[in-house]
Amino acid sequence: MSSSRRCWSLASLLLLLGGNLGVLVEIHQDLINSTVGQSVLLPVSYRFSGAPRFPVSIVWMFTNSTDTLITCTVLNCSLGANGAPNGCSAKCFPGHRYRGRAELFPENGSLLLRDLQLGDSGVYGVTFRPSHQTWHVTLTVHEPRSTPEHAGTMKQDHIHYYVIGICSSVSLLLLFLLFCYIRHRG
Numbered sequence: 188m189s190s191s192r193r194c195w196s197l198a199s200l201l202l203l204l205g206g207n208l209g210v211l212v213e214i215h216q217d218l219i220n221s222t223v224g225q226s227v228l229l230p231v232s233y234r235f236s237g238a239p240r241f242p243v244s245i246v247w248m249f250t251n252s253t254d255t256l257i258t259c260t261v262l263n264c265s266l267g268a269n270g271a272p273n274g275c276s277a278k279c280f281p282g283h284r285y286r287g288r289a290e291l292f293p294e295n296g297s298l299l300l301r302d303l304q305l306g307d308s309g310v311y312g313v314t315f316r317p318s319h320q321t322w323h324v325t326l327t328v329h330e331p332r333s334t335p336e337h338a339g340t341m342k343q344d345h346i347h348y349y350v351i352g353i354c355s356s357v358s359l360l361l362l363f364l365l366f367c368y369i370r371h372r373g
Contacts (some may be wrong), residue, residue, distance in 0.1 A: 189216060190224065193272075201341075209235060209236060209237065209239070209240055209317060209318060210233050210234070210236070210298070210315045210317070210318050211233060211234050211235075211236050211245060211317075212231065212232070212233045212313075212315055212322055212359050212361045213232050213233070213268075214230075214231055214232065214321075214323075215231065215232065215321050216228040216229075216230055216324070217323065217324050217325060218324075218325050218327075219324060219326050219327070220274070220324070220327050220328075220329065221326065221327075221328055221329070222303065222304055222329050222330070222331050223303055223304060223328055223329070223330055223331055224302060224303060224327065224331065225240075225303050225313060226299060226300065226301045226302070226303070227299070227300050227303060227326065228279075228297055228298070228299050228311075229247075229298040229299075229311055229324045229326065230293045230295075230297050231295060231296040231297050231298070231313055231322070231324075232296065232297070233272070233296050233315055234269055234270040234271045234272070234296065235266060235267070235270035235272070237270075239264065239266065239270070239272070240317065241261065241262055241263050241264075242260045242261060242262050243315060243317070244258065244259070244260050244314075244315070244317075245258070245260075245261065245291060245293070245315055245316075245340040246259075246295050246312050246313070246314045246316070246317040247252070247289070247291065247311060247312070247316070248311070248312045248313075248314070248321075249307075249309060249311055250309060250310040250311065250312055250323070251309040251310070254282050254283075254284050254301075255282045255283060255284045255286070256281065256282050256286065256289045256298065256311070257279060257281045257285065257289045257290075257291045257298065258279070258280050258282075259277050259278070259279040259280070259291045259293055259294045260274045260277060260278050260279075261275050261276075261277045262275075262277060262278065263275065263276050263329060264276075264293075264294070264348045264368045272293075272295075273294050273362065274294075275293040276293075277293035279291050282299075282356060287301075287302045288300060288302055289301075296313060296315065298311070298313070300326075303328045303372075304328065304354065305328050305330070307326060307328050308326060308327050308328045309323045309325070309326065310323050310324070310325050310326075311323065311326060312324075312334055
């Protein structure tokens with residue numbers, strides 16, 4: 188069973204046992220890879236299991252530090268199919284370290300991180316309050332590597348330089364021979 192399915196199953200089990208989460212959360216991908224300088228989406232979605240109780244607080248934390256990435260208070264939403272929120276009004280506050288690099292989407296709770304750095308690798312946690320349960324996503328950021336296509340282009344560039352060098356050398360040799368021939372005849 189995938190971890191995203193476990194999230195729904197755990198929430199459903201708690202509801203059956205008499206608990207009332209109010210918010211059901213699904214992590215769509217719990218292991219994500221990306222590259223330095225790129226942007227990445229940490230995909231999450233939530234829905235209400237009954238009548239929504241606003242405000243709902245969504246908090247993303249980076250577990251490698253005590254910094255809060257972003258806090259978003261969802262003030263109101265209309266509900267779509269199966270209690271999925273849409274057209275939300277919200278107030279979001281990025282943490283100081285992530286200002287300009289972190290954006291939260293209140294309709295689904297997903298986090299967009301821009302201009303990734305190696306230090307962004309780690310485990311991220313998202314908490315939806317009032318449930319107070321935290322779900323985790325692991326992000327691994329890699330240094331950019333040259334791709335095989337790029338390496339092939341570099342080889343072609345080197346071949347072009349060799350051809351240009353050989354043609355230039357042959358041209359200079361022919362000019363030298365022509366000069367020697369004219370001097371020898373004259």
